[in-house]
Amino acid sequence: MRTLLPAIAVHARRPSAAVLLVVALVAVAVLTALAGAAWADQPHPWQLGMQAPATPIKERIHEFHDILLVIIFAIAIFVLGLLLVTIIRFSARRHPVPTRTTHNPVIEILWTVVPVVILVAIAIPSFKLMYYMDEVPDAKMTIKVTGHQWYWSYQYPDQGNLGFDSNMIQDKDLKPGQERMLEVDNPLVVPVNTTIRVQITGTDVIHSWFIPSFGVQEYAIIGRLNEAWMRVLEPGTYRGECNQICGINHAYMPIVF
Numbered sequence: 001m002r003t004l005l006p007a008i009a010v011h012a013r014r015p016s017a018a019v020l021l022v023v024a025l026v027a028v029a030v031l032t033a034l035a036g037a038a039w040a041d042q043p044h045p046w047q048l049g050m051q052a053p054a055t056p057i058k059e060r061i062h063e064f065h066d067i068l069l070v071i072i073f074a075i076a077i078f079v080l081g082l083l084l085v086t087i088i089r090f091s092a093r094r095h096p097v098p099t100r101t102t103h104n105p106v107i108e109i110l111w112t113v114v115p116v117v118i119l120v121a122i123a124i125p126s127f128k129l130m131y132y133m134d135e136v137p138d139a140k141m142t143i144k145v146t147g148h149q150w151y152w153s154y155q156y157p158d159q160g161n162l163g164f165d166s167n168m169i170q171d172k173d174l175k176p177g178q179e180r181m182l183e184v185d186n187p188l189v190v191p192v193n194t195t196i197r198v199q200i201t202g203t204d205v206i207h208s209w210f211i212p213s214f215g216v217q218e219y220a221i222i223g224r225l226n227e228a229w230m231r232v233l234e235p236g237t238y239r240g241e242c243n244q245i246c247g248i249n250h251a252y253m254p255i256v257f
Contacts, residue, residue: 153165
């Protein structure tokens with residue numbers, strides 16, 4: 001009886017690893033499906049995943065994200081497989097006397113070369129995307145964005161230097177259907193299917209002009225003029241935020257198109 005009980009216990013534990021693996025894969029599949037269904041042009045309660053792309057930049061960011069997701073899942077599944085093989089084949093029951101192997105040249109070369117190859121494979125599309133985001137194409141119009149504590153100012157230099165301030169609408173002034181902390185009194189208006197150069201600067205501390213569905217994020221720094229570009233593909237209302245901690249009212253600097 002003493003010799004049978006440990007064997008039965010070990011045998012009973014074996015299916016648990018497979019069951020956990022299946023449960024983990026099912027959970028990942030469900031989360032992935034929910035993430036795809038939750039894409040939107042503004043945040044929503046319990047949202048998973050990124051907002052839907054509204055510009056060519058954001059479309060390329062999504063493509064690069066999908067490539068990375070496949071690579072990450074492949075690495076995670078491979079490592080999990082190695083762990084399961086190690087747990088099952090090299091358990092104390094099967095190997096009561098542990099091996100004293102300290103070196104394996106083939107494995108040591110592989111675990112050095114393979115990660116380098118993976119990083120190079122990731123770096124090439126990453127650098128291409130960064131260049132695409134940074135190189136402003138032939139722009140048809142220009143918008144100047146200025147960050148203040150705690151609101152945004154916009155100017156159209158090639159439209160008679162038209163300018164205005166954009167402040168968040170306070171809770172007491174919200175109208176039915178408007179989003180709390182995401183509405184402004186003067187939204188920015190731009191044409192669709194038009195390449196737009198965006199010049200960003202600041203007047204006090206560092207701010208960050210960030211529109212998730214555009215894939216645009218640039219710092220607004222005093223004394224410096226940063227550039228980005230965008231081409232909105234579909235008409236609609238798009239929202240962003242200052243995502244640089246810029247002071248006590250940092251959370252009250254929404255961006256609305």
